[in-house]
Amino acid sequence: MSPATSTSQFQFSNVSVAITDYKGVLGSNRLGNASSIHQGPADCHNRPGCNGAFYRNSFHDRVALKSFLDGTSRTFLIGEDVPEANNHSAAYYANGDYAACHGPPNFFPSPARPNDWWDVMTFRSRHPGGVQFALADGATRFIIDSISMTIYQAMATKSGEESVTDP
């Protein structure tokens, strides 16, 4: 857990706010659509209907445990991020506490581009080679960087009806 604060967060520039290392999993939707280097179904971040567990408007959709049709042990709920790489990291804030699996684990542009939300609202960590995720059944998994993108994105969706074996 990061105790740090930041003055460069979206909607809070020049205001010191707490930042979070943990983000809800929006799903596999392609944030920013064609502006993003990543892949996935159409962007959804500013409306209801994302295909994962937590997103800005998930309160509209009243996402419940029964909506995890892929199985709670096969669906990501929360993953790690590195706030320095993503200026959507304001804690306890609906536009700072989610990210998507449209890009692979540990996508770090070099040099950093923390304002390029269409590319950097993904999951990452400082652990060499992977990212920790909590699944909807409460288990935690260390997801390695070389995970199949097909499996990674399938595990990001709550009811995509994909058949997934253990990563």
Add this chain to the structure above:
Amino acid sequence: MMQPVIRLTMRPSCTHLVFVSVLGGFLAGCGPDGARVAGRVTLDGRPLETGAVQFFAEGGGPAVHGTIGVDGTFTLRLGNASTAIPPGRYTATVVAVSVPAPAVDDSRGEALPVPITPARYGDVSTSGLTYELREGANTIEIPLVRDPAERR
């Protein structure tokens, strides 16, 4: 993925791991082996000065990525700790957006830049950019071409 058995004696650590993990798919950090991949992206014959590349392994493997420098060059990375890419056939995507990207918009917060590369190169199903990455050093040239209509 199957390696000739004779290679067990040449690279015991890595090859053995591959052998016992046939069900596990690709491996990260498998010794010093793998493909090292550097390259250059051009747009209508001139180096692309910004953007990113991503390579998707065919058959459901990992996605690896690189940042395009001002001279159009990139180096592929797997996650945060490795430049050793699992060899195999990959489909590449390239997206570069208008520079400079819009600054943070405090009121709405979501200014989205316009891609300067054609959208088809940013979609893994339409890019048409396929490459075979082999063990050792690989140099990849990615020549992007805009149709007259795409030059606006």
